[in-house]
């Protein structure tokens with residue numbers, strides 16, 4: 001089983017959206033996928049409760065950060081872990097999650113607040129010594145801030161070769177219990193598939 005840990009320093013975006021859309025992309029590619037929701041707010045767990053019966057199954061487990069132990073290997077090909085915003089309040093649990101991760105994925109939105117918070121979290125992320133990829137997300141391609149963010153994050157680590165645009169289809173898919181890769185005609189669906197294809201090669205799946 002491979003494990004992807006999705007973490008980020010700044011609140012509001014978009015960890016859970018990344019987790020569920022990546023999980024769906026992998027599940028629709030035929031893998032046995034599960035998610036672990038360590039956020040007490042439980043939005044990923046809520047999304048699981050909305051999932052229709054006739055889509056690719058994704059196992060969902062909730063164990064709140066602070067109580068979580070090392071994730072036990074399950075009968076899965078891929079486990080994707082969602083985290084709350086303030087992981088630094090639970091250093092021991094957080095360290096266990098990093099130790100279990102084959103890859104750490106850090107979503108970053110363009111804009112000064114997110115980039116400042118990413119910069120602040122970088123020494124911690126690097127100290128965990130796990131393979132890390134940065135994902136620019138909620139981007140507006142034509143804004144100057146997007147180009148600025150590309151340049152800044154390439155100095156912080158390895159950006160994924162896929163960027164996720166800011167589109168209402170992403171929050172809408174939450175309420176449908178779906179990932180956008182399950183909704184024909186979405187723009188981000190193929191991008192999440194590309195993201196999974198890239199990460200699977202990087203992890204040697």
Ligand SMILES: Nc1ncnc2c1ncn2[C@@H]1O[C@H](COP(=O)(O)OP(=O)(O)O)[C@@H](O)[C@H]1O
Nearest residue numbers: 012013014015016017138165166167168170171
């Ligand atoms: N690419 C996107 N385009 C538009 N809205 C998005 C996108 N990604 C996430 N969102 C929305 O942004 C909000 C925060 O994202 P979420 O993944 O819940 O953040 P976090 O889990 O880090 O708190 C949610 O309402 C989510 O649906």
Ligand SMILES: [Mg+2]
Nearest residue numbers: 015016039043
């Ligand atoms: Mg969340």
